[in-house]
Amino acid sequence: MKFPLHIEIVQRQDSTLTKESLRNYIKKIVEDEGYITPGVTLTNLNPKFLDEHVQAIYISDLPCEIEKESVKVSEVIIKYYVYRLDDAGPQAEVMDEEEDMTAANHWILPSTDFHGLWESLVYDSSIKDNLLNFVETTLLFSDKxxxxxxxxxxxxxxxxxxxxxGKTSLCKALAQKLSIRLSERYRHGQLVEINSHSLFSKWFSESGKLVMKMFEKIRDLIDDKEALVCVLLDEVESLAHARKASMSSSEPSDSLRVVNAVLTQIDQMRRYPNVLILTTSNLTNAIDLAFIDRADIKQYIGLPSAFAIYKIYHSCINELLRVGIITPVEKIFPIRSLQLTKFEENDATRLSIQLLAIARASEGMSGRTLRKIPFLAHAHFIQSSVVPLEDFMKALEKAVFKQKLDCEEFARDAS
Incomplete structure (x- = not known):
């Protein structure tokens, strides 16, 4: 059975080639090569002609159950996407002119703000693929x-x-990825990130009206059938707070109006095939049950395992190698390569095994913290602009130990 493999080509803004000609040029290179390495990002491309027109090439990974470092082109179904990034950044949406508060930020996708974000997110299960498959099914059912x-x-x-x-980052990355993968269906994507707190008015009974006004603006965007609109409600419990708790407390009835308004708008928007509502929460017990019931997917995003942490550290090291802060001595192997060797330690895999030990010592940390560890390793334990890879690994281990110690001391002080 052939598996799909996606090749995404970021075209430079000043490139004069048509998308079709660039796509065909890269397709010929891939077919002539005969083999392809999944899960990699290519920059500084050769020949020079290609580098003049292409900013980066992303090759998607294979399903988790396939343990191969490279595959024959004949073994996969390759889909090519050529796109340019929008560099306008977020545009602010203001609901209350008097208070001048930003009710939402609005991006045209794909955007430079989320360039490479999808690839940087590492999870233990097929969360990202499951989300893409979910959207494919919604489109199929709508089409049929x-x-x-x-x-x-x-x-x-x-x-x-x-x-x-990484819940919020995953939502933004998903919106970006969909705008690329569905580019033949939709001319462009749009992401509207709603600032939940700004929709609560200081005037009694106005918050529900502000919510309605916000969703009216979103419906104007959805009316453009050539646009895929993704709506992000971060910390959704702010807008969809459990009504049972509100009624049994001294909270104003305005919060009940807000929840009712949100649920009503979601029900009205479900008939549009070109909209996706993405929500996040750290406090699921505070969300109204009616909202939870409306969610098609309720996906738990937990702390990363040792293997996921290894991938995060590996990507950080590759980035520091790319910019020349770390000088290579030995290669750090992808976790899949270590699994294929059954984690056998030898001269070639020595540093990779050491990185795996550091990853295991880092368990319990969030992805946000893990991304800071390489920076802290350099800040605390390295006094030069260029460092050998082996020395950096020692600093990384010390930084992990220091981070854990600092957190323990903070927890003691807080209690």
Whole structure:
């Protein structure tokens, strides 16, 4: 059985080639090579002609169950995507002119702000693939005009788990990835990140109206059938707070109006095939049960395992190698390569095994913290602009130990 492999080509802004000609040029290079390495990012491309027109090439990974470092082109179904990045950045949406508070940030996708974000997110399971498959199914069912009174779906995703595990980043990366993968269907993507706290007005009973006004603006975007609109509600418990708790407390009835408004708008938007509602929460017990019931996917995002941490550290080391802060002495192997060798330690794998030990010592840390560890390793334990890889590994180990000690001391002081 052939598996799909996606090759995404980021075209430079000043490139004069058509998308089709660039796609065909790279397709010929791939087919002439005969083999391809999944899960890699290519920059500083050769020949020079290619580097003049291409900023980067992303090759998707294979399913987790396939343990191969490279595959024959004939073994996979390759899909090519050529796109340019929008560099305008977020545009602010203001609901209350008097208070001048930003109610939402709005991006045209794909955006430079989220360039490479999808590839940087590492999880232990097929979370990312599952989310892409979910969207494919919503489109298929919409295209086939499945009766939603018989088979129901709402296009709502809820990611929940502890802070720092990449829930918000995954939502933004998913919106970016969909704008690329669905570029033949939609001319462009749009991401609207709603600032939940700004929708609570200082004027009694106005918050519900602000929510309605916000979603009216979103519906204006959805009316463009050539746009894929992703709506991000970060910390959704702020807008969809459990009504049972509100009624039994001294909270104002305005919060009840907000929850009712949010649920009403979600119900109205479910009939649009070109919208996806992405939500996150650190406090799932604070979310209204009716909202939870509307979520098609309720995905837990937990702390990374040792293997996931290894991948995070490996990507950080590769980045520091790329910019010349670390000088290579020995190669750090991908975790898949170590698994194929059954983690046998020899002269070639010595540093890779050492990195795995550091990853195991880092278990319990969030992805947000793990991404800071290489920086802290250099800041605390390295006094030069260029460092050999072996010395950096020692500094990385010390930084992990220091981070754990600092957290323990902070916890003691807080208690």
């Amino acid at each position: 005009k499945v009766d939603t009174n018989v088979v129901s779906w709402n296009r709502v995703v809820l990611l929940h788990g502890p802070p720092g595990t």
